[in-house]
Amino acid sequence: MTRPLRKLYVALFLSVLLLLFGWSMRGVLSYDAPKQFTVLDGGLAKTFESHYDEHFPVKTLGTSLWAGLDYLLFNEGRPGVQIGEQGWLYSDEEFKPEADGPLHIRENLALIKGVRDELAQHDVLLLLAIVPSKARLYPEFVGDNQTSVLRQDLYQRFLNEVRTADIAAPELLSSLQAGKANGAMFLRTDTHWTPEGADLVAQQLSSTLKRSITLAGEPQVFITQASPVKAYKGDLTRFLPLEPLFSHLLPPPDQLRRNKTQAAEQAAGTDALFSDSEMPVALVGTSYSANPAWNFAGALRQHLQRDLSNHAEDGQGPMVPMLKYLQSDELKNAPPQLVIWEFPERYLPMANDLSAFDAQWLSALKQSDGNRHLVASDQH
Structure with missing residues (x-):
């Protein structure tokens, strides 16, 4: 290598280091020390380290490069x-097999029936x-992704099982399938339904109840x-850390129109009338609700x-919020007439972290019988 070329390489290398150093300084300059911190035990250093690590450009570039290769090649x-x-x-979660899936199905069905019985003790329907x-409603865009055997007909089997247990559960899939002709029922880049899909389900639940x-x-x-x-960037895009190198590879953002519903009195500014109204219905569920x-x-x-x-x-699944509600003062002191439990099908074969609840109470909830049929043939 000639001396001029060696000097050029050194100059380029130093320039890259200088550029990265200057970029890294943004993480230093953007740091705001907490109002209360300690120096002797390293508390201040830990907060600075955490902040700098989050804003370190080399890490961001490396993550983006690796994610881009995974995306492009595989x-x-x-x-x-x-x-x-x-x-x-x-x-x-809609595709992968669950370890001990049949066992989790049995336990979750037993808990669902226990919830039914617990609510019945308070004269609550x-x-x-x-x-x-989402994969069941939009299989045409799934591509080569394969659903596990346990999940292939899970929705209908779940529906049949709870109906056999005398739990009211309207068939929502066909309504959502029909609704696709009028607009998106689920967001393209997100786990959740659209406001239009949520509204359609609310209509069907209302029709079921009124009958x-x-x-x-x-x-x-x-x-x-x-x-x-x-424009709305869905929650699933966070699993594609393509920015900043491969931002152009990200799916285009969804287009979201947010709705806000208020009582007519509240919209007119007469909150007193609204606050005195009865609440015969309680809603329990996941981030969908x-x-x-x-x-x-x-x-x-x-x-x-x-x-x-x-x-x-948010982020608790359907079971934990319901168990919290069963132990709430609201249910004990002012039970509603009806509880609507929004329960995504994908959670049925999944384990729940119920360590915050009394084990004997949970065992009593699971005493309901009749949960054998759904899992009798599932030994995968």
């Missing part, structure tokens, strides 16, 4: 996502809203207002013409 993302066709992303998986029971209280008028459509972006609770209010209390939680 059409794969990080664990958590399955990449479909035409920009569709799916949660890998249970309506189970089984949300079909069988009369809700307490006077009907209320609820008004839904829609916001302008905005908890996240206001989908407005599922609001759609239920509008179609039921009744207010409701929402006990759904």
Whole structure:
């Protein structure tokens, strides 16, 4: 190598180091020390290290490069996502086999029946809203991804089992399939349904209830207002850390129109009337119900013409929020007439972390019989 060429290489190498050093300084300059910190035990150093590690450019570039290679060469993302066709992303929970899946199905079905019995002791009816998986509703974009044997007909078997146990559960899949002709029922880059899909399910639940029971209280008028459509990057894109090198490979963002539902009195500024209204319905479930972006609770209010209390939680699955509700003061002191339990089908074969609950109480809940049929042939 000639001396000029060697000097050029050295100069380029130093330039890259200088560039990375300058870029790394952004992480230093953007650091804000906490108002209360300790120096002697390393508390300040730990907060700085955590902040700098999060904003370290070499790490970001390396992550992006590796993710880009996985995406380009193998059409794969990080664990958590399955990449479909035409920009569709799916949660890998809808495809992968679950260790001890049949056992978890038996235990979860037993708990569901125990929930039914526990609510019945308070003279509360249970309506189970089984949300079909995104892959079941949109199999045309799944591509080469294969669903495990245990999950292939899980929705219908789940539905049949709870109906056999005298738990009301409307068939939501066919309604959502028909609704696809009028708009997207699930977001393309997200785990969840669209506000339109949530509204359609709320309509069907309301129709089911109106044919069988009369809700307490006077009907209320609820008004839904829609916001302008905005680009929305779904939660599944976080498993594709392609930025900044391969940002152009990311699926285009979804277009989301958020809805907001209010009682007519509340919309008119007369909150006192609204606050005195009865709540004959309680909603329990997952982020499908908890996240206001989908407005599922609001759609239920509008179609039921009744207010409701929402006990759904993000990131906890369907079982934990329900068990919390069973132990709540609200159920003990002011039980509703009806509980709507939103339960995505994909959670049925999954284990639950129930360590926060009393083991004897859980064992008593699981004493219900009749959960053998669903898993009799599942020994995979």
